[in-house]
Amino acid sequence: MDHLAALRAAGAQPVDIPSLFVGEPDRLDRLSLTVAGLHADLSRLALPLPILDQLLAAATAADLPGWRARLFAGEIVNPSEGRAATHMAERGQGRADHVATAAASATAVAACAEALRSAGVRDVIHIGIGGSALGPALLIDALGRDGDGPNIHVVANIDGEALARAMAACDPHRTRLVIVSKTFTTAETMTNAQSALDWLAAHGVADPRAGCIAITARPDRARAWGAGTVLDFATSVGGRYSLWSAVGLPLALRCGPATLAALRAGAAAMDAHFRDAPLASNLPVLAALADVWAAHAQGQQTRAVFAYDERLRLLPSYLQQLEMESNGKRVSRDGDPLPGASAAITWGGTGTDAQHAVFQLLHQGTAIGPIEFIGVKQPGHGLPATHHRQLLANMLAQGAALLKGRSFDAALALSGGDPALARAKTFPGNRPSATLLLDRLDAETLGALIAFYEHRTFAAAVLLGLNPFDQWGVELGKEMANALIAGEDLGFDPSTARLVALAGL
Numbered sequence: 001m002d003h004l005a006a007l008r009a010a011g012a013q014p015v016d017i018p019s020l021f022v023g024e025p026d027r028l029d030r031l032s033l034t035v036a037g038l039h040a041d042l043s044r045l046a047l048p049l050p051i052l053d054q055l056l057a058a059a060t061a062a063d064l065p066g067w068r069a070r071l072f073a074g075e076i077v078n079p080s081e082g083r084a085a086t087h088m089a090e091r092g093q094g095r096a097d098h099v100a101t102a103a104a105s106a107t108a109v110a111a112c113a114e115a116l117r118s119a120g121v122r123d124v125i126h127i128g129i130g131g132s133a134l135g136p137a138l139l140i141d142a143l144g145r146d147g148d149g150p151n152i153h154v155v156a157n158i159d160g161e162a163l164a165r166a167m168a169a170c171d172p173h174r175t176r177l178v179i180v181s182k183t184f185t186t187a188e189t190m191t192n193a194q195s196a197l198d199w200l201a202a203h204g205v206a207d208p209r210a211g212c213i214a215i216t217a218r219p220d221r222a223r224a225w226g227a228g229t230v231l232d233f234a235t236s237v238g239g240r241y242s243l244w245s246a247v248g249l250p251l252a253l254r255c256g257p258a259t260l261a262a263l264r265a266g267a268a269a270m271d272a273h274f275r276d277a278p279l280a281s282n283l284p285v286l287a288a289l290a291d292v293w294a295a296h297a298q299g300q301q302t303r304a305v306f307a308y309d310e311r312l313r314l315l316p317s318y319l320q321q322l323e324m325e326s327n328g329k330r331v332s333r334d335g336d337p338l339p340g341a342s343a344a345i346t347w348g349g350t351g352t353d354a355q356h357a358v359f360q361l362l363h364q365g366t367a368i369g370p371i372e373f374i375g376v377k378q379p380g381h382g383l384p385a386t387h388h389r390q391l392l393a394n395m396l397a398q399g400a401a402l403l404k405g406r407s408f409d410a411a412l413a414l415s416g417g418d419p420a421l422a423r424a425k426t427f428p429g430n431r432p433s434a435t436l437l438l439d440r441l442d443a444e445t446l447g448a449l450i451a452f453y454e455h456r457t458f459a460a461a462v463l464l465g466l467n468p469f470d471q472w473g474v475e476l477g478k479e480m481a482n483a484l485i486a487g488e489d490l491g492f493d494p495s496t497a498r499l500v501a502l503a504g505l
Ligand SMILES: O=P(O)(O)OC[C@H]1O[C@](O)(CO)[C@@H](O)[C@@H]1O
Pocket: 129, 130, 131, 132, 180, 181, 182, 183, 184, 185, 186, 189, 239, 240, 325, 471, 474
């Protein structure tokens, strides 16, 4: 049964958001929730309440409660790889044996962090890519400023420029390498690791491999490689969900193990809410339903996330992997073509910077999609209060302006009666947005925020009937790059063949 067919038909109808507030007196209450220090207001989305009720029915028809239970029970929810998804065990949720394994890993991570923090290590070069870099980079950027542990330099790109910059900032005799790869085969990571080892050796560091800490789901490979310390995590923890595992070591190094524990506790609070709250008052579920409505039913191909807090500036790129690698699919978990669009393109930036760059398109352009604002009530700095007042006022004003717009008549009055100028100054309004407001940004609220996005992504996947835990779409390009590196001719198209020659490969 195609439980989204009626919603796709309904999605063709325009929605006037301001009139929803008039006709739906309970709108603000139904679409506003506060969970684990995170207040969410979804009421300015183009989501009429009767449509929300249809989406809730579709979620039940898609067996969201059953899939959620299977996720928490550690059952297989990733059929194409035959795996469970046990990232929640890293924060104490799920099957007892999974939780016990994760707890043992957390103890080892804490001990490793304490040992390095007291060993006079000044810098850590964290080498990993994708989920092995984006999560740790976000955590360090968001929470690490006041940490008293080593400086963390996250290096992902195969472009040697990334590693060269990190090395230039480090004293090789006071630097440790942390090599992070779930598979311990990823080309970028292994190449960067080797070059970093060469750099240490060239500066007279004895046996640099023995000083490396490897974090991986393949400890056998890391040991064979020669890493002196190996911290492992379960294969059932997906790369883009791995920051909760030993991959979170950099946060424990920089800020202490208690901060990593607090991050996990915040996520656990969101887990409990997602697991226990009824669908109609379940924050990740409501956000997922709104996402599916916009992307799948209304055909809106982008969703932009703007963090009005410098500490969250890496959140959009973190979410790009979480959402697009999870739900950027075209077939169902059974391999059937999806009957419509899956996930929108996630993009975004930081407010207020983005207002002076991309908001023109959001207010007056032709590509419409939901916009998400994230703000934090308490600033993280001690500068005069005017900074934070202006920041939050801008965030709230943008959402209001997107909705209200400016009529042609009002624009005409501002344009000296010039209709062409007035048309340029007219704002159509009725542009959807959602707002997340955190009481404060600390390890707990950041944990809850990330877990909110994880569960939202999962719930949307269930509604769409796809598997969010695999990522076959990254394979073909890797294979072809390997062929090019090996000088194999795969019968490339004429353009590629000429570019290969021009690049001198
Ligand atoms: O941790 P690994 O195995 O090095 O993989 C890194 C990243 O590569 C991917 O597999 C995609 O290429 C991601 O899913 C993953 O986060």
